Amino acid sequence: MPHKVRGVIAAAKGVKVKVGAVFVPDPGPGEALVRVQACGVCHTDLHYREGAINDEFPFLLGHEASGIVEQVGDGVNNVEPGDFVIIAWRAPCGTCRSCVRGHPWYCFASKNAQQPMTLADGTALSPALGIGAFAELTLVDAIQAVKVNRAAGPEIAGLVGCGIMAGLGAAINTGGVSRGDSVAVFGCGGVGDAAIAGSHLAGAHTIIAVDIDDRKLGWAKDFGATHVINSSETDPVKAIRDLTGGNGVNVAIEAVGNPVTYEQAFYSRDHAGTVVLVGVPSPDMKIELPLLEIFGRGGALKSSWYGDCLPSRDFSLYIDLYLQGRLPLDKFVSETIALDDVEEAFAKMERGEVLRSVVKF
Numbered sequence: 001m002p003h004k005v006r007g008v009i010a011a012a013k014g015v016k017v018k019v020g021a022v023f024v025p026d027p028g029p030g031e032a033l034v035r036v037q038a039c040g041v042c043h044t045d046l047h048y049r050e051g052a053i054n055d056e057f058p059f060l061l062g063h064e065a066s067g068i069v070e071q072v073g074d075g076v077n078n079v080e081p082g083d084f085v086i087i088a089w090r091a092p093c094g095t096c097r098s099c100v101r102g103h104p105w106y107c108f109a110s111k112n113a114q115q116p117m118t119l120a121d122g123t124a125l126s127p128a129l130g131i132g133a134f135a136e137l138t139l140v141d142a143i144q145a146v147k148v149n150r151a152a153g154p155e156i157a158g159l160v161g162c163g164i165m166a167g168l169g170a171a172i173n174t175g176g177v178s179r180g181d182s183v184a185v186f187g188c189g190g191v192g193d194a195a196i197a198g199s200h201l202a203g204a205h206t207i208i209a210v211d212i213d214d215r216k217l218g219w220a221k222d223f224g225a226t227h228v229i230n231s232s233e234t235d236p237v238k239a240i241r242d243l244t245g246g247n248g249v250n251v252a253i254e255a256v257g258n259p260v261t262y263e264q265a266f267y268s269r270d271h272a273g274t275v276v277l278v279g280v281p282s283p284d285m286k287i288e289l290p291l292l293e294i295f296g297r298g299g300a301l302k303s304s305w306y307g308d309c310l311p312s313r314d315f316s317l318y319i320d321l322y323l324q325g326r327l328p329l330d331k332f333v334s335e336t337i338a339l340d341d342v343e344e345a346f347a348k349m350e351r352g353e354v355l356r357s358v359v360k361f
């Protein structure tokens with residue numbers, strides 16, 4: 001018997017999201033039904049609504065979530081009812097060509113629930129990032145449900161499921177930031193500030209935050225930025241060179257998803273440095289760079305999908321560091337909101353008023 005719950009649906013490109021009835025099946029083999037306790041509003045949800053990810057409308061939005069396992073299907077042994085979990089949008093399959101090569105963080109066949117969640121008329125919903133957690137219940141592959149210490153609380157744990165992990169991992173896993181490095185982070189939203197926190201945790205010496213919004217730059221300092229640059233007033237490439245003895249940074253992290261900021265990141269890097277693109281561009285965006293500059297500057301131009309994380313390894317690690325007082329994850333939660341307030345939260349995000357609004361159930 002499917003469960004009828006309330007969920008946030010993006011029905012068509014650019015149309016405001018609405019809360020409607022969602023039908024969630026009981027878990028089949030390998031699946032877990034999770035009662036969602038909290039789900040953050042990430043910019044990627046807005047990208048979905050704008051049709052910038054794909055056009056498989058209607059979407060069931062929400063993907064930064066934590067909750068309690070309610071029921072599991074046959075053959076599930078990693079979680080059981082009552083467990084507190086973060087829902088991951090990467091669940092390595094173990095058998096694709098990337099997993100077999102020993103690179104499960106690139107898994108090309110990440111697992112999701114087999115059965116669809118639907119509208120009342122049976123239309124299958126596309127769950128955002130294979131999750132769909134702006135809903136009271138959601139159905140996922142059990143491997144997507146990662147057990148963590150419940151002492152962190154649902155709002156903070158949920159954010160680790162996407163933006164925080166993407167930013168921490170962009171710095172630590174993809175960028176390989178380490179002790180003594182200099183880092184610049186372009187875009188200081190939830191993802192960018194997590195990249196700043198990750199750089200701080202990894203022992204970076206200089207951490208330069210770049211944004212066009214002074215309020216965001218103020219918050220970036222709370223996560224460990226040693227310098228801030230408002231790039232709507234100051235040329236960030238020149239300012240970053242001035243702050244690094246004329247050389248540029250070892251690692252430049254782009255957390256906006258924009259060719260302008262990517263180019264700034266590219267040119268603000270020292271020779272043999274690394275550029276990490278964690279922001280998600282839209283399909284129309286293009287960039288042109290002199291090939292000689294790409295060659296001559298050396299180093300690496302990398303993309304970071306989910307911070308190259310392994311949820312089963314990394315989620316508990318960062319929750320524990322938070323509980324030990326070594327990672328200020330609580331500072332990411334700007335406000336808690338109701339399910340009906342997601343559209344308004346998109347507007348607040350666009351106006352730069354929040355780092356993360358989190359739906360609390």
Ligand SMILES: NC(=O)c1ccc[n+]([C@@H]2O[C@H](COP(=O)([O-])OP(=O)(O)OC[C@H]3O[C@@H](n4cnc5c(N)ncnc54)[C@H](O)[C@@H]3O)[C@@H](O)[C@H]2O)c1
Binds near residue numbers: 187211212216231
């Ligand atoms: N790669 C991944 O796995 C992954 C995961 C989660 C989110 N994302 C993406 O990361 C990006 C950031 O997400 P978020 O939730 O932090 O978004 P956000 O809206 O909270 O933050 C974006 C920040 O960029 C700043 N900004 C906008 N234009 C700028 C410019 N020209 N120069 C400098 N700063 C500028 C904004 O002021 C804001 O502070 C989005 O594109 C999102 O889709 C990627």
Ligand SMILES: [Zn+2]
Binds near residue numbers: 094096098099109
């Ligand atoms: Zn795989």
Ligand SMILES: [Zn+2]
Binds near residue numbers: 162
């Ligand atoms: Zn996200």
